[in-house]
Amino acid sequence: MAGYNEGMDKVLELQKLYSQIEADKSLPLLHSNLVFGEGSPDCDVLFIGEAPGVNEDQEQRPFVGRAGQLLRKNIREIGWAERDVYITNIVKRRPPENRDPNEEEIEKYKPYLARQIEIIAPKIIIPLGRFSMNYFLPLAKITRDQGKLFNIEKYFILPMLHPAAALRGNETMRMFEETFKKLPAALEKIKKGEVDKAKPYIPAEKKQKYEDVQAKLF
Ligand code: URA
Numbered sequence: 068m069a070g071y072n073e074g075m076d077k078v079l080e081l082q083k084l085y086s087q088i089e090a091d092k093s094l095p096l097l098h099s100n101l102v103f104g105e106g107s108p109d110c111d112v113l114f115i116g117e118a119p120g121v122n123e124d125q126e127q128r129p130f131v132g133r134a135g136q137l138l139r140k141n142i143r144e145i146g147w148a149e150r151d152v153y154i155t156n157i158v159k160r161r162p163p164e165n166r167d168p169n170e171e172e173i174e175k176y177k178p179y180l181a182r183q184i185e186i187i188a189p190k191i192i193i194p195l196g197r198f199s200m201n202y203f204l205p206l207a208k209i210t211r212d213q214g215k216l217f218n219i220e221k222y223f224i225l226p227m228l229h230p231a232a233a234l235r236g237n238e239t240m241r242m243f244e245e246t247f248k249k250l251p252a253a254l255e256k257i258k259k260g261e262v263d264k265a266k267p268y269i270p271a272e273k274k275q276k277y278e279d280v281q282a283k284l285f
Contacts, residue, residue, distance in 0.1 A: 095160075
């Protein structure tokens, strides 16, 4: 696929970024292993979770535990190959006892995630769960806004429930699977330029009413 970053050696740039994170001893959570992310740097679709758990820390791969298996099964079931997408997290090391990442951790890892997104330049970003969604869309509410398509600058964002939340109940599983089935059509519309970019998401500081600015695809 020829992306916006055509000409950039994405593999090399991601390797450089990996080395920079490894060398940055000012980052929090240094007791845990670095889980950088995996997949194709030329992908259209970037899934972003919150932080690695115990299995991810051991294997140094994102989403390899129960929730990860559910995510990967759904990716395959909509006809995408795992190697054709990219999977990563906001915070690249495991917080102790699987607690949620705190604000300081998110802030400190932010420049590295921003660079990772810039290098990969996906057509669509899929934040998994509330934390990841609120990183991009601070005012969004996960049950209300999962499955909707938002536009921020050059990126399309489609938040989803976290697969761990889907594993907790029948209704959440139904929502998770239903949204997953929409992803191929959403990507096609974006690739064909059929999505209205006229209603961008406006950040909280601009004091716009959230409801006025959300773009709903389906
Ligand atoms: N949950 C996440 O948010 N990320 C992982 O990598 C695994 C579980």
